[in-house]
Amino acid sequence: MLKRLRNTLFALAALLSFTALAATPNTVSAASSSKYTPKYIKRQVVLQLNCNSYVYDRYGNRMPWFNGLYGPLGYLKKDSYVYTTRNRIERTDKDVRYFTLFTKYHVTKYNYGFVGKKYWLPYKKINGHYFYYIGYGAYIKARNVSSVNGLLQYSNGEKAMLTMSGYPFTFDSKTKKIKDLTKIYKAGKYVVVDGLRQFTASDGIYFRDADQPVYARLKGTGHGTTGTYVDIAALRKKDANVFYWDIEDGPSPKECRINLVDID
Incomplete structure (x- = not known):
């Protein structure tokens, strides 16, 4: 009896498998x-x-x-x-x-x-x-x-942890005004990033190095012309690697697989 029941169950499983594939x-x-x-x-x-x-x-x-x-x-x-x-x-x-x-x-x-x-x-x-x-x-x-x-x-947003304490800043691309915030973001804090941008000299920031740093915009702080930013170097690398890679580091790491909007 048990042997017959077992054979019936095996036959049923095979039939279901074939049906699913078909x-x-x-x-x-x-x-x-x-x-x-x-x-x-x-x-x-x-x-x-x-x-x-x-x-x-x-x-x-x-x-x-x-x-x-x-x-x-x-x-x-x-x-x-x-x-x-x-x-x-x-x-x-x-x-x-x-x-x-x-x-x-x-x-x-x-x-x-x-x-x-x-x-x-x-x-x-x-x-x-x-x-x-x-x-x-x-x-x-x-x-x-x-x-x-x-x-x-x-x-529209990827989570990342800050590994360095620092002050984020706001930027308005219409007025070209940059303002440092007074509230410090401490290491260990998690933020959600929804876009990336690089600033140019015309944005009001002067860089000595031609390789301009990349900044990550915090989700919910603005769309289009405004936003609050942190340096991408301040983010935990294993988090940032999911949506960003530095060309100086060589080929894109395997875990880099999420696209964020590039902010003009």
């Missing part, structure tokens, strides 16, 4: 960039991965199988493309965590420049992490995505 024939593919064409983008949302990525279910558990991936060691490879069942990205003006910018060159009679419109692929928060639904009950972490339909994906 239902997801072409959802995920590690296609080369030469095969990735705009024609494919028009039909469905395509994600490119910035690192190896596991596949999860709606509860945040790793899926035991998915389209040829089996067990805890099965994952989608870095730089591969994920062909989701979503058919479009959505225009938004919200301060969403992950988004893309569709940028075009804009010319008027008196001015010219680049105009960016924000789009996003709706995500779901599971167990404190953000996930994209790719279809057939499967999810991948949004943080593991480098581009959506060929557009770079950005984050």
Whole structure:
């Protein structure tokens, strides 16, 4: 009796496995960039991965199988493309965590420049992490995505710890005024960064070195022309490496995989 029950359970498990694989024939593919064409983008949302990525279910558990991936060691490879069942990205003006910018060159009679419109692929928060639904009950972490339909994906804020105490400063790019704050930020404090910028001599700061330092804007302190900044050198390196790398340090470290907006 027990032997017959065991054989029945094994047969059922095999059937479920086959059914799951049959239902997801072409959802995920590690296609080369030469095969990735705009024609494919028009039909469905395509994600490119910035690192190896596991596949999860709606509860945040790793899926035991998915389209040829089996067990805890099965994952989608870095730089591969994920062909989701979503058919479009959505225009938004919200301060969403992950988004893309569709940028075009804009010319008027008196001015010219680049105009960016924000789009996003709706995500779901599971167990404190953000996930994209790719279809057939499967999810991948949004943080593991480098581009959506060929557009770079950005984050609206990444957490980092200060390793040096110091005074942050505010800057207004219209008035070119810089003001040091009187409140010191002590080492060990965590901040959330939403953008990076380099100042020039015309911004009101004089640098002896041609290699200008990079400053990180603190989230919630301003958008566009204003903001409060700290030197990126004051941030813990393992945190900053996620969204920034110094070209003098050589090739980008493997953990550098989150894009922040470059502030003009």
